Amino acid sequence: MCDVIEQGEIKVGRETKSRFHDGIEVQWNHLECIENKYNFKSTPLSTMKGWEKLRWDDILHIKTIVEDDVPIATDKIEKIKKKNERFWKAKDKLSEVQAKLLRELLTENGIIYGEKIDNEILYDAAADMLEFGVMEECPQCHERKLENHIINIVCRGNMTEFVKCDYKTNDIDSIKRYKANISEKVSGLDKKKILSCWVFPDDYPTESFCESNTNGNIKEENCLEKDNEIESEVPPKKELYGMYILVKGTPKYLGSSISEWQNLIIDYGGNIVKNVADATVCLSTNEDMESGKATGIRDAKETLTCLTLEWIDELTDRKGEFMKLRSKEGAEKYLCEGCEWKTEIVKKKYHEKEGIIKETFKPTADSEIMKYSPNNSLGNGTEIYVEDDPVCGWTAYNVVLSKTDLDSGANSVYRMQIVKKGKKYQMMFEWGRIGGTLHNTFRNGSLSNILSEWIKKFKECTGNDWENRLQFKKVGGKYFMQALDTGKDETERKKLMNEETRKKMEEKRQELKEKAKENYLDPRVSDLIKMIFDTDMMKNTLQKAGLNLSNMPLGKIKIEQMKEAMRVLSKLSDILSKDSEMTEKQKEVQIKDLTTKYYTFVPHIISGSTIPMIDNDEKIKKELKLVETMCDVGEAMKLIEEDEGMDLDEITQIYSHYKSLNTKITALDKDSERYKLLEEYFTNNQETNSWRKTTKLVDIFEIEREGERARYQPHTDDLNRQLLYHGSRLTNFVGILSTGLRIAPPEAPCNGYRYGKGLYFANCASKSVSYCTYNNENRGCILFCEVALGKQWETPKDKYMEKPQPGTDSTYALGMVEPDPKDTITLEDGVKVAKGKIISTGLQTWNSHSELVVYDVARVNIRYLAIFQL
Numbered sequence: 001m002c003d004v005i006e007q008g009e010i011k012v013g014r015e016t017k018s019r020f021h022d023g024i025e026v027q028w029n030h031l032e033c034i035e036n037k038y039n040f041k042s043t044p045l046s047t048m049k050g051w052e053k054l055r056w057d058d059i060l061h062i063k064t065i066v067e068d069d070v071p072i073a074t075d076k077i078e079k080i081k082k083k084n085e086r087f088w089k090a091k092d093k094l095s096e097v098q099a100k101l102l103r104e105l106l107t108e109n110g111i112i113y114g115e116k117i118d119n120e121i122l123y124d125a126a127a128d129m130l131e132f133g134v135m136e137e138c139p140q141c142h143e144r145k146l147e148n149h150i151i152n153i154v155c156r157g158n159m160t161e162f163v164k165c166d167y168k169t170n171d172i173d174s175i176k177r178y179k180a181n182i183s184e185k186v187s188g189l190d191k192k193k194i195l196s197c198w199v200f201p202d203d204y205p206t207e208s209f210c211e212s213n214t215n216g217n218i219k220e221e222n223c224l225e226k227d228n229e230i231e232s233e234v235p236p237k238k239e240l241y242g243m244y245i246l247v248k249g250t251p252k253y254l255g256s257s258i259s260e261w262q263n264l265i266i267d268y269g270g271n272i273v274k275n276v277a278d279a280t281v282c283l284s285t286n287e288d289m290e291s292g293k294a295t296g297i298r299d300a301k302e303t304l305t306c307l308t309l310e311w312i313d314e315l316t317d318r319k320g321e322f323m324k325l326r327s328k329e330g331a332e333k334y335l336c337e338g339c340e341w342k343t344e345i346v347k348k349k350y351h352e353k354e355g356i357i358k359e360t361f362k363p364t365a366d367s368e369i370m371k372y373s374p375n376n377s378l379g380n381g382t383e384i385y386v387e388d389d390p391v392c393g394w395t396a397y398n399v400v401l402s403k404t405d406l407d408s409g410a411n412s413v414y415r416m417q418i419v420k421k422g423k424k425y426q427m428m429f430e431w432g433r434i435g436g437t438l439h440n441t442f443r444n445g446s447l448s449n450i451l452s453e454w455i456k457k458f459k460e461c462t463g464n465d466w467e468n469r470l471q472f473k474k475v476g477g478k479y480f481m482q483a484l485d486t487g488k489d490e491t492e493r494k495k496l497m498n499e500e501t502r503k504k505m506e507e508k509r510q511e512l513k514e515k516a517k518e519n520y521l522d523p524r525v526s527d528l529i530k531m532i533f534d535t536d537m538m539k540n541t542l543q544k545a546g547l548n549l550s551n552m553p554l555g556k557i558k559i560e561q562m563k564e565a566m567r568v569l570s571k572l573s574d575i576l577s578k579d580s581e582m583t584e585k586q587k588e589v590q591i592k593d594l595t596t597k598y599y600t601f602v603p604h605i606i607s608g609s610t611i612p613m614i615d616n617d618e619k620i621k622k623e624l625k626l627v628e629t630m631c632d633v634g635e636a637m638k639l640i641e642e643d644e645g646m647d648l649d650e651i652t653q654i655y656s657h658y659k660s661l662n663t664k665i666t667a668l669d670k671d672s673e674r675y676k677l678l679e680e681y682f683t684n685n686q687e688t689n690s691w692r693k694t695t696k697l698v699d700i701f702e703i704e705r706e707g708e709r710a711r712y713q714p715h716t717d718d719l720n721r722q723l724l725y726h727g728s729r730l731t732n733f734v735g736i737l738s739t740g741l742r743i744a745p746p747e748a749p750c751n752g753y754r755y756g757k758g759l760y761f762a763n764c765a766s767k768s769v770s771y772c773t774y775n776n777e778n779r780g781c782i783l784f785c786e787v788a789l790g791k792q793w794e795t796p797k798d799k800y801m802e803k804p805q806p807g808t809d810s811t812y813a814l815g816m817v818e819p820d821p822k823d824t825i826t827l828e829d830g831v832k833v834a835k836g837k838i839i840s841t842g843l844q845t846w847n848s849h850s851e852l853v854v855y856d857v858a859r860v861n862i863r864y865l866a867i868f869q870l
Helices: 056-065 074-094 099-108 119-132 184-189 211-215 258-267 286-291 297-303 309-317 322-326 328-334 447-462 466-471 488-496 499-518 523-532 535-544 559-576 584-601 617-642 650-660 673-684 708-715 730-739 765-769
Strands: 011-017 024-030 146-148 153-155 244-247 281-283 305-307 386-389 393-396 398-405 410-421 424-433 439-444 663-667 696-705 721-727 759-761 779-788 792-795 810-813 815-819 824-826 832-834 838-840 847-849 851-854 860-869
Touching (some): 056 074, 074 119, 099 119, 119 146, 184 297, 244 258, 258 309, 281 309, 286 297, 322 328, 398 447, 398 584, 410 447, 424 447, 439 447, 499 650, 523 650, 523 663, 523 696, 523 730, 523 779, 523 860, 535 617, 535 730, 559 584, 617 650, 617 730, 663 730, 673 696, 673 832, 673 860, 708 860, 721 759, 721 765, 759 779, 765 779
Parallel strands (some): 244 281, 281 305, 721 832, 792 810
Antiparallel strands (some): 146 153, 386 393, 398 410, 410 424, 663 696, 721 779, 759 851, 779 860, 810 851, 815 838
8 A cells, every 4th residue: 555645646446344444445556556466457447446537548548557348439539538628627626625515516406425425526526517417317216326437327326225226328418417506605615716606618508407397307306495394393302403503602702612512402402513514503602703713703604694692592491482493583683793694594394203103111221222232331330321312212322233235245234332331421333244253443422422423323324314213214225223122022011910910920830830740741752842942953043044143033033024024035936937027127126126125134144245146946945944944933932932931940841831832742652563663664765875864763752733633533534644744844843833734824935835835745754854954963853644635636747736726635746756555554544654665656757756735734633743863
């Protein structure tokens, strides 16, 4: 990295991830210093940023050094050269104008840039606007974020809240231009008078973008019109809402320091600014205005509405018709002597927001939102700063933000916290890749200064105003705010537990304890319960599937949110289907949008710098399995949480878990004929090869789910009842035993099911075992189910269906291997058991093994559950 690069010299930067903030740092070098390093000469020109805006001679020079893969048509060279020269002539003229004034100028013309944007971009945009005109909205995303790169025009907007716009055109004359407006405020602050004396070229547009509203080319919100709506009455402590106040003067006349006045302004909902360009009003005194000794006070007098201290005293006291003091009608009499009304003092009027419900619950000390980072400690007594905001109610200053960007590969988390200890305050920003090491930085100072920076940073990260946090909306290219638990639900639950409820809970605890002793569970059954209720096993399974448990711990998995994730996957499936009428470009945008939305619902830990697009059926199936597992874990956690607060010992807790399943589980006698038959059935029904391992039965249990046998009773006369396997992830067995086998909900995409949404079974153990997952002892579970198949529809290939084919009761997807039919036996109750060894069927089908599918849960009766060992 070169220390000094003179103005006008070509500099080349290399982007690297910052260690000090959430973003990119650039290491700048002279062109000649980097020319022979980092494979610079073999770098394709198309991958380099900013070269198009160099001076023409420098562009030609760069094209001779690097790999020039951006040819310019011969017939366009002269035209582009002239535009480049005009652009640089305008930019050179603007070099003496302050960047903050150019930002204000661009904003007034509807061209908005973030606070952290490089000043060079502001000069580029202003030069382009003043030389060629204000560009229309992007024809693809309809945002006014087009940028002229001289040889082409590109968009920096967003197609959706999750997908960036990639519009680009080499036909730069196809974009309509409009006349820019240079306001008196901006030109008045330009001490060099460059803007006030600006002369537009002869070919400059004459139509302003406000005038063009008649033909609908530009959105109305881009026109600078005064807000004539009547303000709602501001609530207490919001009297200075929407004002950007500059304090100017000396302690002698102000009566106290400027910082004390600034603290007051923040306390009453105002915004502190440090320069005239950003202000709507100046707070000062007659004496300071007359002496003119305070730094910058003359600029404020010439440019802003300057009001006395009495005005702010009257307004914050809320006496009489105090709301008039927020307008010229009431505030004009408080003008400093010799000053005129220059600017509207309120930039953003206050309107009561519909749908906002003020939070009346104060977060509990042990809740998630009140946990501060170990890196953000002020010692013993540190706590998250909490305030009772007059509009939003109780607010803890602890925010977790996340961002997934498929284009840049970002999968980031950003945390903001303010902690306090006594009168000391500290703010911490913590950022990094989800699942990776986090970097951090800190701010110390007065509460008002820290809050001011918090508001600025939140807006910068999310695109939302902090005051609108209860109506948060995802903004394209910005972070999404995660919900943190405040302890409200748990507190409400405890509130409902009056003395009588507590008494009942204690009675239940004692009853469970006594029943656990009386109905001593077979140790084999206890081991099974511990195995399927093991939360560590659930965590490991979800982590292996890529879920970020830091952002979504087991207890935060909500079934409704998972249904939303399923709907997203279903939409992706529809887009990828052959029947979709979308263009390829539309598909690409929608896939990016929905993939990012899905990762917001289901946060992933993603290794590497590239975030995988969910753009084919296999990826959808993989994610669907994860979401289904999360649903089952969510159901299991509900049962586990029911026991919380009862302080149960291990034996009683296991018994309570057992009872919550509403299922009678009996360990089969390992010397019984039934155990030996099932063991033989399972052993014979496996084949081994290079990727399949033989599994061994460890234990078998008879299952009687409450109400299931009665539901199945109408099918007991079915002559085609078979004992079949059903394999599933270990995390799913609490849900299966408590609620039964379930058909996929309507929200689930269709392409995850080869023969439609139904219950799938196999007559080969190897097939069902392949759907199972295991604990850390390499043990899994498998079901033996009695299934009433009735009349079967046989098929050698896939076919999606929502119900059996007409005249049939189930689907029989023929496989290339099956148990030898000559060894099939029939039990005393008429159920067939195909206990033969695996043989080839001689068929050429789409299935390696046969699958049997029913579309009615009443046709299934779970008979046995077995534990097997890999």
